[in-house]
């Protein structure tokens with residue numbers, strides 16, 4: 413079985429983000445790491461391939477600047493190879509443009525199953541997975557809590573507002589997985605060493621046969637016109653508990669007429 | 672009222688129109704006098720409620736027969752547009768089904784989506800407002816194409832209100848052949864039962880986080896919620912850890928809540944949590960780390976141990992009866 417997993421490489425979320433004043437988008441010129449949200453997809457793919465008795469896990473990632481650090485992390489977990497779409501022309505690409513690029517790259521791997529996260533940690537549009545599926549003409553199941561292979565395709569438990577749905581879907585298809593559904597493995601030392609020599613196929617927008625005008629700033633059909641600070645909340649009352657703080661909470665709830 | 676026709680993607684929960692849809696309808700009515708509700712299901716069943724909330728027309732596909740709404744509803748909308756319908760904007764809720772519809776439609780129309788918006792204003796063209804950095808800043812975005820503007824709207828962004836309109840006229844929205852894309856089907860639905868008030872409707876919400884230390888300590892949150900007639904909530908950390916079901920999660924990928932009082936116990940206040948509860952009228956936080964970001968939004972902050980403060984609080988509330 414062949415599985416393609418989209419992995420986004422993002423600035424470390426532990427560093428407070430900043431907007432680039434000229435483009436009004438998130439700065440992404442630092443070292444990038446594997447988006448934690450995608451580590452669940454990588455783990456899911458590895459488990460499914462193991463359960464299927466063999467196969468191939470190919471990573472697909474798009475960046476403007478050639479970054480492979482996050483890809484190496486996922487390769488060290490056990491993925492077999494990666495396709496990296498790296499092109500300066502990609503700076504400023506919106507979600508639809510991203511999906512066009514990813515879909516074209518994924519098609520090269522001819523996967524039975526495409527896995528993404530439900531949303532990226534830095535962009536969180538949450539639309540890229542479904543856009544990829546539509547571009548590739550695939551059925552899809554988003555917000556998967558679990559995936560089981562069957563004769564006919566896959567059975568997925570899909571998150572809903574009220575609980576979950578059982579969804580069945582033939583392959584090839586795309587599934588987006590929610591965080592926390594599997595425990596992403598830590599790369600072993602052996603895995604880290606092996607990752608260094610795993611193939612990373614680096615391609616450009618032109619290699620994928622895409623028109624440069626459909627990506628980057630030029631292709632983005634939207635424009636940020638302003639960034640405004642939110643009104644600051646009044647500074648609250650902060651007290652150190654010395655055994656009596658609960659009384660202040662009771663009094664406060666009383667003032668608020670909650671009790 | 673300079674905006675043309677606005678389409679509102681309708682979601683139905685337990686037989687009635689979902690609150691997210693009613694919220695969006697209120698906004699749609701404010702910017703347009705021609706509001707069309709798009710229903711992926713039986714239109715007649717909800718035409719009265721939709722009309723009462725300002726929809727002028729309903730376009731309904733009829734029962735989807737277990738198909739997921741993404742491909743089918745987006746396919747039907749795109750077909751109508753190809754057939755001459757020309758909505759200026761299409762408003763869709765940020766929900767599981769809604770995001771699928773937006774993504775599929777975006778490709779079909781080759782039009783971008785403006786996501787995560789909490790406000791929409793007409794400045795000679797629609798401008799969406801999106802909170803970033805946990806709501807510390809707002810980014811305003813507009814489209815640069817003349818395609819219909821697809822907007823994904825976060826729950827609780829607008830206040831639902833009735834206009835007293837009559838039953839909206841229902842017309843059929845035809846789902847075209849979807850080929851392979853429509854092949855996923857729902858075979859079973861499960862509802863996770865919760866007791867007490869609903870998380871996104873409760874006047875008081877008590878949420879717990881990883882600072883509770885272990886799953887069993889979540890009972891402190893449940894007891895406090897019971898004492899305050901509140902809904903219990905959670906940070907993603909303890910949902911991921913399996914202490915409580917996903918339906919308890921507050922935040923970016925969980926529920927948006929705007930109660931009168933929000934109590935956060937052992938929650939650090941990550942931006943993705945803040946974005947789901949910052950709109951609460953009053954916030955009380957208990958955290959042992961005085962530097963925890965949750966204190967930045969708290970009206971009353973207690974720097975202390977949840978294992979000391981919560982039991983004392985419960986006892987004091989019990990004593991008051």
Ligand SMILES: Cc1cc2nc3c(=O)[nH]c(=O)nc-3n(C[C@H](O)[C@H](O)[C@H](O)COP(=O)(O)OP(=O)(O)OC[C@H]3O[C@@H](n4cnc5c(N)ncnc54)[C@H](O)[C@@H]3O)c2cc1C
Pocket residue numbers: 449531532533534536879880881882883884905906907908909920921922923924925926936937938939940941942943944947957958959960963975976977978
């Ligand atoms: C794409 C994406 C989406 C996300 N969506 C959400 C979302 O919807 N909702 C959400 O909540 N998170 C979300 N997160 C996760 C978020 O970034 C945080 O990881 C999460 O909110 C942390 O949960 P927490 O505050 O319970 O845990 P921690 O951050 O570990 O904080 C625990 C806190 O408890 C305090 N503490 C420890 N012991 C005690 C004690 N004895 N008494 C009192 N205080 C104590 C600590 O000082 C600390 O501040 C998302 C993340 C990503 C990347």
Ligand SMILES: Nc1ncnc2c1ncn2[C@@H]1O[C@H](COP(=O)(O)O)[C@@H](O)[C@H]1O
Pocket residue numbers: 418419420421449450472473474475507510514527528529530531532533535536537538539540541
């Ligand atoms: N640049 C990218 N490279 C690889 N995968 C991506 C990229 N952007 C988005 N994705 C995938 O699509 C998911 C949803 O992204 P988003 O729509 O931006 O929230 C991510 O979690 C990834 O799995």
